[in-house]
Amino acid sequence: MRLLAPAKINLHLRVGPPMADGFHPLLTWMCTVGLFDTLEVSNQSAASLQIHLDCDDLSLPTDGRNLVVRATQLFCDASKITGSIHIRLRKTIPAGGGLGGGSSDAAAILTGLRKIFGGGCSDGRGEERESLPQLAAQLGSDVPFFLDGPSAVCRGRGEIVRPVAAPAAQWGILLMPPFGVSTPQAYRRFDDMNLGHAENLAPEPPWQSWTALPAIELMQRLVNDLEAPAFSLVPELDAVRRQCEDKLARPVRMSGSGSTLFTLYDRRDEAETASEKVQRKDLGSVVVALAPAIELILNEV
Numbered sequence: 001m002r003l004l005a006p007a008k009i010n011l012h013l014r015v016g017p018p019m020a021d022g023f024h025p026l027l028t029w030m031c032t033v034g035l036f037d038t039l040e041v042s043n044q045s046a047a048s049l050q051i052h053l054d055c056d057d058l059s060l061p062t063d064g065r066n067l068v069v070r071a072t073q074l075f076c077d078a079s080k081i082t083g084s085i086h087i088r089l090r091k092t093i094p095a096g097g098g099l100g101g102g103s104s105d106a107a108a109i110l111t112g113l114r115k116i117f118g119g120g121c122s123d124g125r126g127e128e129r130e131s132l133p134q135l136a137a138q139l140g141s142d143v144p145f146f147l148d149g150p151s152a153v154c155r156g157r158g159e160i161v162r163p164v165a166a167p168a169a170q171w172g173i174l175l176m177p178p179f180g181v182s183t184p185q186a187y188r189r190f191d192d193m194n195l196g197h198a199e200n201l202a203p204e205p206p207w208q209s210w211t212a213l214p215a216i217e218l219m220q221r222l223v224n225d226l227e228a229p230a231f232s233l234v235p236e237l238d239a240v241r242r243q244c245e246d247k248l249a250r251p252v253r254m255s256g257s258g259s260t261l262f263t264l265y266d267r268r269d270e271a272e273t274a275s276e277k278v279q280r281k282d283l284g285s286v287v288v289a290l291a292p293a294i295e296l297i298l299n300e301v
């Protein structure tokens with residue numbers, strides 16, 4: 001079976017004060033973008049569970065530290081499945097860039113295993129087993145979104161997912177600097193800067209009218225509360241963002257905890273021209289479709 005795992009961007013990301021467990025309540029509008037990892041999964045019967053992950057990005061671990069292995073283990077344990085499961089992961093989404101690549105890979109493998117093993121894991125209606133969204137939430141804050149994409153408002157740690165229409169602006173450029181931002185450090189700096197206020201989370205924006213806005217008007221409304229701490233940790237990132245804003249004459253926002261930056265366009269040719277304008281040796285720039293209509297399971301061979 002071949003699976004597509006899309007990247008995401010946080011169009012809008014508001015963060016509240018830390019909870020007792022140190023995590024932060026979120027209000028975020030996320031949208032998939034047309035940049036994909038692919039996974040191939042096959043299984044053979046075996047008396048015990050064996051998971052083999054092969055990844056073309058040699059900098060990533062292929063043991064229990066990889067979210068794909070953890071997702072497979074969690075699914076098989078919850079569903080009492082044994083077998084020899086082989087997964088080949090081809091990475092295109094840069095790791096640690098705020099694009100949710102690892103989370104999307106995990107959601108894709110959960111979806112694929114569910115298809116392969118049929119009713120193995122309950123769909124949330126059964127009482128005896130954990131549902132796919134429950135398993136996803138144990139793996140990371142962004143994983144449940146990918147079960148429900150392509151466009152959703154997420155609350156809680158990110159696990160409360162409410163689909164919304166995709167933006168009318170269907171094109172974006174992703175600007176990828178050669179350095180990353182550590183997510184735990186960004187949240188710690190957010191706390192140190194005392195930025196978590198209850199008002200960040202309520203009232204919610206009028207999503208319905210936001211989805212209909214032309215790209216430039218939508219960009220003017222979008223906020224990312226992790227920008228201030230990320231830019232305080234990595235001032236070069238803010239410098240890149242400002243330079244791109246000047247060159248493109250429109251707001252440029254950060255996705256997640258960075259370091260990927262983005263801006264949106266109504267038309268593909270506008271996005272292509274913009275991408276050429278900002279491209280340079282130390283700044284990758286790609287044009288992506290927002291919320292692309294795709295089949296996540298490519299084939300079942």
Ligand code: C5P
Pocket residue numbers: 022023024025026139140141142156157158183184187
């Ligand atoms: O869930 P994820 O793996 O993305 O979280 C990485 C880290 O970011 C967490 O360990 C936590 O320190 C921080 N985090 C947070 N509040 C969230 C999501 C993440 O404090 N809602």
